Structure formats: structure tokens, C-alpha cells
Amino acid sequence: MKRSEFLKNISLATLLLADGSIIPAFGSESFARKTRLRFVVASDGHYGQAKTEFEQYFATAVSQINRQHEQEKLDLCIFNGDVIHDNPDFLLDSKKALDNLKMPYYVTQGNHDRVSPEVWEQTWKMPFDYDVIVKDNAFLFGTTSNIKGEYLCPNVSWFRNKLEEHKDKKNVFIFIHITPVKWTDNGIDCIEFRDLLKQYKNVRGVFNGHDHDQEGVKMKDGIPYLFDSHIGGSWGTAYRGFRIVELKKNNDVLTYLMNPMEKINEATI
Known part of the structure; x- marks a missing residue:
């Protein structure tokens, strides 16, 4: 499908x-602007959850993300927590499933990823808290849980150091599993973390998983908090989808959800 035809299938989009x-993205000239960075955010696969088709959920998501990559290059994919469902025995199989992605991918730990920092890093070759630079944009990934599955606020000290390190980057994108604002049933109130973020004007968005029934964009202190539904698990939105983010040449960000075949909830930030 041509991109112009593909965009017609969007019900909502955000800039x-x-x-x-x-603002809502429809009618905006940002649709036509060239993209300089494009990535996917997916979460909540819950590989290994009983009475769910978790293997098929992963296969479908990976296949559709790869399809997006074939149609228009994706620079990276982020799987934002709850890769597995509690049982560490499923960790290697979940990695094998994600290894079928045809672009670089990164993971964050969620509350159902109940493994030690050592096992996590040994499996993914990524620590709980880390950063990467892609096309001069900073991506910060942080844990919001532990081996017990507790709901935790991000490591403020670590984020403070990294935000200061990357203060001259044009854009900073942050990925944490649990929502740090108590506006959802499963969010927690992380005031110190939020107060830190609002000191850095280059923070373009905080991406959250965890809340399977959330699919939109919420604003707090001038910072967008973006949700991406879920690709697996036993509850949430009626569809299982993921979010695509396109950073435009003029530094606008166009973002929308795939469900997973069609675009929905498109937005520009």
C-alpha cells in the first residue's frame, strides 16, 4: 500500500x-515532511502467560513491525517492558522471538520481567538503565521494577546524570514501563522524577507500557506521555498494537498506533 493510501486509514493522529x-495531525503539512528518524515502541508481550496465545502474539507483532520496516525504514524498535510473564524460564524464548526483528531493538524491564539485573544483562546485553544515541538523538531507557515485581519510580540520580550529559542534544526520548503519574489505575506518583524532567526542554516524550488499556497521549508539565496499548497479555484494548514515531526534518514528531495492520490514534508532538 502506498503511504498516501495508508494514511487514509488513520482514525486519529498526533503531532x-x-x-x-x-495538535491533531490531520490536515497538517507535517504529513508531507521528510522523516529523519523513525522507530517503533511496543510493550507488554507477556511471553509465557497461561491461557494466552503468547507465541502467536509475538510472531504477529514481529511480522508487522518488519513489514513496516520494509515499507519505510525503521531505525530502531523499543520493547518497553513486560517481555515475559513472571517466569524467568521464558526469557530466552522471548529473546529468540524478538531476534527475528530486522532492525536494532532495545528492551526495558517491566514488573513482570522478574529476573535479576545480572540475568537481564546477560540475556539482552543491556543493563536495567542505559542510553543510546541515534542520529544525534538521545534515547534513555530505565527500569521501574525489580526481581520481586514491585512498582518503582525510575532511578532519579541516573536520569539526572544522563539528562545533564545530553542537555545539548536536540531531542531526548525516555522509555520506562510504569507510568510515573497517578492518572491511570496502574500508574504511580513519581513527583521527583517528573520535577527533574521539566527542567530539560529537549525531553520530547516519555513512553510508557504497563497500562494495556491506554492508547493515547497525555500531557504533564508540558511533556507528552505516550501509551502504546499492548501486543500480548490477557487484558487491555480490543486490539494488540504498537506505536510508530516519526521525527520530521523540522523537528516535529508524528506518532500513531498500528493495531497492528492499520494506523490509528495518530499524533504529532
Whole structure:
């Protein structure tokens, strides 16, 4: 399907503008602007959850993400927590499933990823908290849980150091599993973390998993918090989808959900 035809299937889209405002994307010239960075955010696969078709959920998501990559290159994919469902025995199989992705991918730990920091890093070759630079944009990944599955706020000290390190980057994108604002049933109130983020104007968005029934964009202190539904698990939105993010040449961000075949909930930030 041509991109122009593909865009017609979108029910909602969001633009996160370079000036910090957020508007519906329809009718915006940002649709036509060239993209300089494109990535996927997916979460909540819950590989190994009983009475769910978790293997098929992963296969479908990976296949559709790869399809997006074939149609228009994806620079990276982020799997934002709850890769597995409690049992560490499923960790290697979940990795084998994600290894079928045809672009670089990164993971964060969720509350159902109940393994030690050592096992996590040995499996993924990534620690609980880490950063990567892609096309001069900083991506910060942080854990919000532990081996017990507790709900935790991000490591404020680590994020403070990294935000200061990357303060001259044009954009910073943050990925944490648990929502740090108590506006969802499963979110927690991380005031110190939020107060830190609002000191850095280059923070373009905080991406959350965890809340399977959330699929939109919420604003707090001028920062967008973006949800991506779920690709697995036993509850949540009626569809299992993922979010695509496109950073435009003018530094606007166009973002929308795939469900997983069609675009929905498109936005620009």
C-alpha cells in the first residue's frame, strides 16, 4: 500500500510540535515532511502467560513491525517492558522471538520481567538503565521494577546524570514501563522524577507500557506521555498494537498506533 493510501486509514493522529505544543495531525503539512528518524515502541508481550496465545502474539507483532520496516525504514524498535510473564524460564524464548526483528531493538524491564539485573544483562546485553544515541538523538531507557515485581519510580540520580550529559542534544526520548503519574489505575506518583524532567526542554516524550488499556497521549508539565496499548497479555484494548514515531526534518514528531495492520490514534508532538 502506498503511504498516501495508508494514511487514509488513520482514525486519529498526533503531532508533537517542535515548540512543545500538541495538535491533531490531520490536515497538517507535517504529513508531507521528510522523516529523519523513525522507530517503533511496543510493550507488554507477556511471553509465557497461561491461557494466552503468547507465541502467536509475538510472531504477529514481529511480522508487522518488519513489514513496516520494509515499507519505510525503521531505525530502531523499543520493547518497553513486560517481555515475559513472571517466569524467568521464558526469557530466552522471548529473546529468540524478538531476534527475528530486522532492525536494532532495545528492551526495558517491566514488573513482570522478574529476573535479576545480572540475568537481564546477560540475556539482552543491556543493563536495567542505559542510553543510546541515534542520529544525534538521545534515547534513555530505565527500569521501574525489580526481581520481586514491585512498582518503582525510575532511578532519579541516573536520569539526572544522563539528562545533564545530553542537555545539548536536540531531542531526548525516555522509555520506562510504569507510568510515573497517578492518572491511570496502574500508574504511580513519581513527583521527583517528573520535577527533574521539566527542567530539560529537549525531553520530547516519555513512553510508557504497563497500562494495556491506554492508547493515547497525555500531557504533564508540558511533556507528552505516550501509551502504546499492548501486543500480548490477557487484558487491555480490543486490539494488540504498537506505536510508530516519526521525527520530521523540522523537528516535529508524528506518532500513531498500528493495531497492528492499520494506523490509528495518530499524533504529532
